[in-house]
Amino acid sequence: MTSAEALAIYQETLDALSDALMAGDTDTALARIKLPYLRRTLNSEVVIETPEDLVSGFLIYGEAVRGLGATNWVRLATEAAFLNDKYITGHHVTHTLRDATPVMESYASRMVLILEKGVWKMLEIHSMLSNPHWPIYIPRVEHSARSQTYVSSPQSDARKLAVAPLTLYQEFLDGLSAAHNADDFEAYCSYLLFPYTWHTESTDTIISSPDDVRPFFDEVRESIAARNGDRLVRYAEEAEFISGDLLCGYHATEFCSGARRVFGPVKSRMILKRKGTSWYLKSVTNSLENTKFPYIVPKPAKALVTLRTIQERTRT
Missing domain, CATH: 3.10.450.50 (Nuclear Transport Factor 2; Chain: A,)
Structure with missing residues (x-):
């Protein structure tokens, strides 16, 4: 070559x-x-x-x-x-x-x-x-x-790595889910790049600090328990490096009890940013109808709103 x-x-x-x-x-x-x-x-x-x-x-x-x-x-x-x-x-x-x-x-x-x-x-x-x-x-x-x-x-382009973007994305999702399932809020926040953005079908929210995240973190665990679930699982479906330090990935989220799914799947998209050798959450979009963050009960939507739509409605 x-x-x-x-x-x-x-x-x-x-x-x-x-x-x-x-x-x-x-x-x-x-x-x-x-x-x-x-x-x-x-x-x-x-x-x-x-x-x-x-x-x-x-x-x-x-x-x-x-x-x-x-x-x-x-x-x-x-x-x-x-x-x-x-x-x-x-x-x-x-x-x-x-x-x-x-x-x-x-x-x-x-x-x-x-x-x-x-x-x-x-x-x-x-x-x-x-x-x-x-x-x-x-x-x-x-x-x-x-x-x-x-x-x-860029000085250090992630595309030079030997690891496939889908593998990196699944590893990130697994770490985030493990922190949630272990009720380890500090570990969960270590994956987040503050401020980051959270989007649903009709809502765009800036998450500025761990204090903004805590109600959501607790609500998800309560939602899992209310459905007699024992864990949250995220399955990576697609991922690609869209720049030297950005990864765009798509996944499905489920609440499970043993081998049985008790809620979901909810389609989601994350934009991850690389800093040093680690990846952090920059933006997340969930296919939900909920209009507030945090939400009390997740309400799945039919489709995942596009980044282009989000750009238009947040244009200043």
Whole structure:
């Protein structure tokens, strides 16, 4: 695995997605972008989870580029390297042109690719744009020397680890559940990155301290006991590194008595952040109808609200 091979793969991915953007080819976008994926500008960070959100944002951005009068959207790779045999990281510069004439300032980006079922797909992109929200209706370049400067790569990228993200996620869930089942509040809080956010179908709450967590911690144990359960179990279903220090995972939570399930499953999503060599909870979303934190009785909802929806309703 040489840098030349990485650069060729990186450029081919750029070309495929650039052509698709200008043509409004959403089939290629869906085939060459891994969900969920992380999109960052200088002023925003959003995780795109669903095909519907991907297609909507992709078409809107394509219309924005063409609306500038552009006939060509050229992205040229400047460097790329394998993080391991599954991930490539690289840098490129975007030129938005009407024939050969720029219609906006060029800007630098960093992108990470993932190999999935033999196809290289975009997993993360960080661009030197100043747009504060997504989708992007009018691309705005940071008017400084930084717009032509590489977006820095993280010093320690979790994707270099030999451990699969799903394995890490299950280990995190097991530790969190063990603390709950042992009634060890201090151990439970050691997994939390304060302040973190808690979301349900209709509610968004900032959890600032252990004092905010204690009522929830106790209520869950009381709910398990009220159903004659003896423990809480979380089963990891999907997980991926969406950046060098962020992991997005999906799991199901059940209350159990022996081998029997007495409540659940409740679908959930967590965003974990890596600090040093450990992972901590940054955000959790539960498929619940409850409108208050802590809740008295958990009320499962039919679906898990997307991060995109949460972003929109918490926009300031």
